[in-house]
Amino acid sequence: MASFIATGCFSFVVYLLLTAGSGRLLGLWSGADLLAGVMIAAVVGWVARGFFCDPRRRAALQPMRWVRAIGYACGPFFLEMAKANVDVAYRVITGRIRPGIVRVRSGMQTDLGVLMLANSITLTPGTLTVGIDEDTNDLFVHMINVPEGIETRESLEAREVFSTFDCPSWIRRIAE
Amino acid sequence: MTPLLLLQALLLLGLIVTAVLVIAFKDLLSSAIAFAAFSLLLALEFYLLQAPDVAIAEAGIGAGLTTAIFIIAIRGTKRYEEKD
Amino acid sequence: MMDSLALHLPALLVAIPLFTAFLIPLAGRAGDTARSALVLLGAALTSLAGLALAARVFARGTVLYVFGAAAPHAAIPMDSGGIPIRIIFQVDALGALMVVIASLSSLAIALYSLAAESRQSGKDGFYSMLFLLVTGVLGMVSTGDLFNFFVFLEISSLAGAALVAYRIDKGEAVEGGLKYALLSTVGALSVLMAIGILFAQYNALNIATVASRLRFGSLDMIALVLLAVPLAMKCGAVPMHFWTPDTYTTAPSSITALLVVSSQASLYGLFRILFTLYGDLLRFNWAVFGWFLVILGALSAFVGVTMAIPQKDVKRLMAYHAVSQTGYMLLGVGVGLAVFADAGALAAYGKTAMAGGLFHIINHAMYKGLLFLTAGAVFYRTGTRNLNRLGGLGHAMPWTMVFFMIGALAIAGIPPFNGFASKLLIYESVFRFSPFLAILAMVVSILTLASFVKVFHSMFMGPPRAEFAGVREVPAPMIAGMAILAAFVILAGLVPQVFVDRMIAPAVNALVDRAGYIAAILGGH
């Protein structure tokens, strides 16, 4: 049931995003669109309830997490990404690389957390998620420039992959 | 030569190049990849010709599903073309 | 109520088989009996609608049906400035003739296949696809819209290809289906290209409208080639006939009989394009395309029959005969087309030749369908199509033997069966056009007789074989299906003039009457 509601809410929000500007109701939406949105949310919520979120978890229902997710995407994540690109620009222009694949302990328990961490790693400086250990949720990360001394260590903490912000703890607060 | 025509010329050139690649590759997987690129560019060309409906259909069916079907068919048969 | 139903007959003609086809997968879940009942009901209703529509056309002239309009007969909206904008079904006498063929054959074939395919798996798909094929054929012959013609062509091609590949256990059937699908797709794309060329110049898709606007520039000639050659391929003319034996051999026999009808629908499309779309007497070089058809026809007739003689697979042999018989039709209509511009010759023998060609279409669909069904019946009991292994079935399968004899005598042009009537029309008129071609046609007829004597001898004559000891007559539905076609063969042989008067002559007139076809839509002569 929780998953049905969560999926339905997500669907409804997405539908509202897509149809904004269609009418005058609440400034943006038309009545027919809202009605259709409710119906679509019900249908999609029912069809996709087993997939969108784990039926046992109610955490997805907390609206604070959604707000935090938006804040994370606009704030730390975006800045990390900007840094990443400056880094890539440097690598492309100079061609100075020192690649390698390292193991990163994620410390995430949920699938969503792993996904966000992996995607954040992929889009941030010099790192690219190549593989994942399905049991321990550890990530294998291809680094374009392995810092000196890291290649001898068994594994890294997730925090060490990001340069400025503590992205893993943000993600933990959103997804755990 | 309006800017739109220049843009179209680039796209059409890309179309021809990818079509040649589709035909020329001996590796069918590469052919399928080139075909996906061809579909992408074709959809953009439809878009330029002011046919968004067709562009969506080409995007959905041409690039997504046709690629998938080709890949499955290659998996169901074999990957490399025969030597002559 | 009846009158309003009669008004909507062209829509029902397509809607009923489609509805049945979509319903069959649902009915198949309820069991075999429900599915069989639905198939029977659908086939009966379809052929009823087809025959009723044909009767209406022969009685009252061209029937129009405008899809999606507020009134089904308003071909041209008031405010459109005299152009038809919606899809229009335009069934004239020629189309009605084809509708009759398709309705009769589909009824017989549905009956037959109920018993013949009872042992196979995947019957839902089979029957759905059978109805889709019928829909495709019916739509092709009744539509008056170029793009709609293309869509129905694709429906019939795809359904036909899938049905050809129905028996997947050894791979040959799939190979035949693949070849058919490949060629059909290339042909259909060429047709689509031609439609695009015509649309770009005249901004119309309705055949009558395009015909009235046609200017016969070089682009139009390219479009003509792109339209005519694939359709000639689809009807199995030499030298594009290669797919015919492959597909006819491997398809289930009932489907082969339907494929014959489907290839004749392509023939109809070819005639429609040559006569109606491009049939402007003043501006078109008739003799060239008339001779194109004549040469294709003569080649098909001769190559088909000579290739048939050494075959040892009974269905492959019959498939080559189908090529050969298609040659007769092309020959007859081609002679008419070649002398089209010459009014005297047209009246003297051109129209007779065309009547012969068109009469041969319906006759061929019936007796060739019958022959394929008998071959299927023999296969159903013996499990082989190899003429060297067959033999001595005459006592075990008397009905099949009788039906085979009827079909064989009809195809060989032996009186009093229908093949003789149409061939007589063709011989006499072609003789006045070119004696050589008439002699060729007769030689082909003799060779046809010879090869069917061989088949008859190999299948039914001789001492009973030990391996076929347990063979008995096929089930009643199969006999009933064959009987429908056989009855038509005898009937058309006994009273040919009735058919010529009531159906063929109007069809010939409809074929040559380009202005009438255009006027039925656009009004005024």
Place this chain on the structure above:
Amino acid sequence: MSIWLFTVTVLAALMLLAMVRLFKGPTSADRVVALDAINTLVVASMIVLAAAFRQILFVDVAIVYALLSFVGTLYIAKYLGGEL
């Protein structure tokens, strides 16, 4: 020449450049990378073109594109990884 059309023209030229990798790519994986790049560029140009044409609704095409070519990429990747 409006700035939007200029942007799209540059993007189209970049697509042609990425096609070099599609052609050369020693392995199929490299070709998929090139396809991915072309795909991103196409989506970007579709969004920009929507502004160029003043056609608001054209952005839908871009969303469909971003979604569907992802599926194509996944199928190729799955086959490439030998998992299909």
Place this chain on the structure above:
Amino acid sequence: MITRLLLAMPFLTVAVLLLLALGALLFKRNLIKMLMGLSLMESAVNLFLVAIGYRQDGVAPIFTNVPQTLMVLPTVQALTLTAIVIGVATSAMMLSFAMVIYKKYGTVDVRNIRKLNG
């Protein structure tokens, strides 16, 4: 002549694409490759259909709040939609045919797919 050719760029592309596709159909031995050629041909015809409906400075035939002056022809786009779906249906069916043939024959070389001949 040259300017005319330049103006007809999409049509020229269609001609080249058709040539390539037909070449693949005639010369290629691999069945899957032939089917790719067929798909290319379909795409070329679709491009042709859309291109004949284009009007200079026309906009997409959708009424929105933006004032529209000249619109491109809608019919060809409708036809192309139909043709695209038909194309994918054909491709899917023929590819499954090819898979079954490979299962039975052990090859997708068209010169070896000829049990039916003579």
Place this chain on the structure above:
Amino acid sequence: MDIPWTLQTGAGAWNPLLWLVGFAVAFGVAWLVRSRGRPDNRSGDALKPFISGNEEPENAGGHIPASNLYWGFTEAMKTYYSRLVPFHTGIPSDYVAWLLGVMALMLVIALTV
């Protein structure tokens, strides 16, 4: 109802009814001739055929396989068949090539005429 039994072919006519009557008459004549024969003749009464002084083998009059039935005809037209049968190669590319070839030929004819 007035059924027109005669098929008008433009240059002539053909009446299946007359043909049937004629056929029936011919059949009647044949039957008459047959019934005038010796009724006590049995089929087994005739002398047995023999080949070179020996008795005919049991199965010689049996079934001829279909491939051998028109052996003479195919042998006489051997050059024709030796070209025509390999012509049906069964290769899909060839099928497409023939279609395109005829199309190209017709294109040339249609554009020059």
Place this chain on the structure above:
Amino acid sequence: MRTALFTAILLILLAGFLQVAVGLPFGKPARTDMDDYFLAHAQDQAAANNVVTSVVFDFRGFDTLGEATVLFTAVLGVGMMFRKLKPGEEYEHD
């Protein structure tokens, strides 16, 4: 021999296509009366703002039925290819 023949066929066809390409004016269709009718009447007759959709589903709705049917046919065909055969369902060919 074979290659030369095929190339000749292709070149002739290319000439035809090129003639089409040169013969048709791009960007300026020769006639537009039917489409102008659609553009003018999509809103009052079909009540749809998207003219393409109104053509697809209203003015030429029957084509769309045919197209959906083609897809249905293809699905049935694919299903037929990968169906499970009954034990002993054999088909002779030699």
Place this chain on the structure above:
Amino acid sequence: MNMTKIVRTTADLFYPFCLVFGLYVVLHGHLTPGGGFQGGAVMATGAALLLVSRRYEDITRSLRQNTMKLCEAVGLLMFITAGLAGLFAGGAFLYNGLAGAGGLFGEPVAFGANPGGLNTAGLIPLLNIAVGIEVLGGLTVILLYMLSGVKETEP
């Protein structure tokens, strides 16, 4: 075979998104670019996403072939029934009698430039929905069948 957890989770996230977006495209077919086919294709992509991210055996438990076949037949039956309804409403087959008649989808539309409302266009949204369901079912079933064919070839 399964793909990694990352891909799986992305697929799960995008599955409802695909469905919503597909339904949006279907429902707004008469206002924005799109329609039954495109929306159906987008929805089918959602299914394809699930198919690619998981093992075939796992996913067919929740994405059944029979359900999809049912979708397809039902969509087509809806379409043809809508056509026949036009016939009984006094017009021809597929007559769009609902347009401008008021009620569900019957709002009349002003001429010229306007954004349009959802409840317009009469029969067109219904046909869009029918075709959307049909295309969703059809394309998914094609993928399922072909994947099952691949599975058979495995030793």
Place this chain on the structure above:
Amino acid sequence: MILNLLIGAAIAIGLFFNALGVFGILRFPDVYTRLHADTKATTFGSIFTSLAVALYALGRLFETADGQYATLLLHTLVAVVVLAITNATGAHAIARAARRRGHSPAQAVVDKLEEPAP
């Protein structure tokens, strides 16, 4: 005016990074490093070009108060979000596939990942 400048800047940044991504694809030695360039640079560049469109829509929205520009803005944002997530996941899938295919990273100083061969 300021908005126009911002739009121009966004486009410039976007084009620069897109070009960088494409050059990176051409220059880097192996799949993984190319993926770095592809994923980060082109995604970032596309986000910036889209941001330009979003800024434009925002400006028009305040100027005309027309609902459709809100649609443009939101749809652009949705497209950007979809693009970012799909690109990252797609890059991961490709990298893993290349890894399973047996491509080892070029010039690698360390390689901790041992996947079973396919």
